[in-house]
Amino acid sequence: MPKLYDCDISGSCYKIRLFLNILGVAYDAVAVDFVNKEHKTSPYLALNPFGEIPIFEDGELRLRDAQAILVYVAGKYDKTRQWFPEDATSQGKIAQWLSTGGGEVMNAAAARLVKVLSYPLDLEKLHAGANRVFKIMDDHLAHRQFLELDRPTIADIACFPYTALAGEGGIDLSAYKNVLAWIERIKRLPGFIPMPGIPVAA
Structure with a gap:
């Protein structure tokens, strides 16, 4: 199951939550304490050296940047290709x-x-x-x-x-x-x- 490193007040994380919900994709959420800068700590910098969230994992793949994650999720999980067509x-x-x-x-x-x-x-x-x-x-x-x-x-x-x-x-x-x-x-x-x-x- 995909995993989203998430924060409920982050608009960037919300982009991914929203899109996954629209597509009906189940995922595991890992809460990150953005206010206290947990995403800047060593464990998270090991996942994303830019020290930013969201981070998205799907099998062996790990992605940073909300826009890149949207492209990936659309390509993999939107079978209709309405959200990011192939042309x-x-x-x-x-x-x-x-x-x-x-x-x-x-x-x-x-x-x-x-x-x-x-x-x-x-x-x-x-x-x-x-x-x-x-x-x-x-x-x-x-x-x-x-x-x-x-x-x-x-x-x-x-x-x-x-x-x-x-x-x-x-x-x-x-x-x-x-x-x-x-x-x-x-x-x-x-x-x-x-x-x-x-x-x-x-």
Whole structure:
């Protein structure tokens, strides 16, 4: 059975929990104390020298990075290939949003660390970066339901958690109506599960 090194308040770990649940994949969860930096201790650095979670193990395979794990899980466990199709065009379109989910959207994640855990980061810069990417996403979603392919893919899973958690970082999403509508669509997907800070659809 796959194993996920997990933390309930981590949006990056939640991406994997959410996707596994949508696909109906059973797994073992190993709780990691992120607040007290357990992921920076020697046992976890032996698993991932970058000192980050999630970590995903499946048989002899061990993966780090939420976006890489999403690609693997889609490839192995989504028999329909809806979430990460095999054609190069679809993969390229989705991959650009995987990069965004692990890149620019993480400004909102870092802002949340400042607000919730008092990390010493430049909050003004993080807010500017987050608002820039949310404006781009809002414009992109003006005439579509999901980020690519007119259906949910791992692109949406990659970008969803820290967008939905933006308020915890002091970022107001009220100006981004298309993003807010997209968040609600994700919450209504079969197999959706909540996390602290992301409730089920109203």
